[in-house]
Amino acid sequence: MALSNQADPTAEVQPATGDRLHRRVALSPELADRCYACGTCVGSCPASDSVPGWDARKAIRALALGLEDEVVDSKWPWVCTMCGRCEYNCPQGVELTKTFRACRGQRERDKVPGTLQQGILMNLERGNNFGIPQEDYLQLLAELGVELEDDPEQPCPGFYVPVDKVGANLLVTINARVPYTEPDNLKWWWRIFYAAREDWTLPSVNWDGVNWALYTGDDASMKIGVERIIENARRLQVRSILYPE
Numbered sequence: 001m002a003l004s005n006q007a008d009p010t011a012e013v014q015p016a017t018g019d020r021l022h023r024r025v026a027l028s029p030e031l032a033d034r035c036y037a038c039g040t041c042v043g044s045c046p047a048s049d050s051v052p053g054w055d056a057r058k059a060i061r062a063l064a065l066g067l068e069d070e071v072v073d074s075k076w077p078w079v080c081t082m083c084g085r086c087e088y089n090c091p092q093g094v095e096l097t098k099t100f101r102a103c104r105g106q107r108e109r110d111k112v113p114g115t116l117q118q119g120i121l122m123n124l125e126r127g128n129n130f131g132i133p134q135e136d137y138l139q140l141l142a143e144l145g146v147e148l149e150d151d152p153e154q155p156c157p158g159f160y161v162p163v164d165k166v167g168a169n170l171l172v173t174i175n176a177r178v179p180y181t182e183p184d185n186l187k188w189w190w191r192i193f194y195a196a197r198e199d200w201t202l203p204s205v206n207w208d209g210v211n212w213a214l215y216t217g218d219d220a221s222m223k224i225g226v227e228r229i230i231e232n233a234r235r236l237q238v239r240s241i242l243y244p245e
Helices: 040-044 056-064 068-072 085-089 096-106 116-126 134-149 177-181 183-196 212-216 219-236
Strands: 170-172 240-242
Touching: 040 056, 040 085, 056 068, 056 096, 068 096, 085 096, 096 212, 116 212, 116 219, 134 183, 170 219, 177 183, 212 219
Parallel strands: 170 240
Antiparallel strands: none
């Protein structure tokens, strides 16, 4: 559905519902009154022209009128970058980013765009979004550690990749895309740790620090990913956690 100033005379009119208790996307009771469609959110949004017929203002107004299905089924919640500019600049304090993420959460999981849902399922099964087997992951760490130690131009004598080191200062998580496509980029982090004499470690399991479920509005899977990293931190008794992004 594309919202415009002119109604389509051939379109079937769907009645708006005032039953807030049974809406798919929960809105604060005063939202319809608070948003007066000033367009400040649109002027702040880098994605305003991405989906014809939709922008932040139109999506909020549609939700306030009970047209949740139209918003949930549209591309708008997925092109929203969640940068929060709209919410920061909104003179009425409407919680736009929270609302649009809730719209993502209402999308049927098999209709989530791209490969995001497949990555989430892979993370739940193997502990990372790309499904890298633990044996391959550990072998890669060992090989990269040797390469860094013996680097012909900038060797790091005595370097090794600490895995499951108990009591380290820093638990390091990784974006699974890096070992999958650009493994050498890990060395840049490790050079910094080596030069700074940082006390760090990588977990052997559930090491992916990028939570795709947070992006898709899948709260149950998102919490599992977070809990696993916290469990690693507790198991290894580290002081801090480093996320890749």
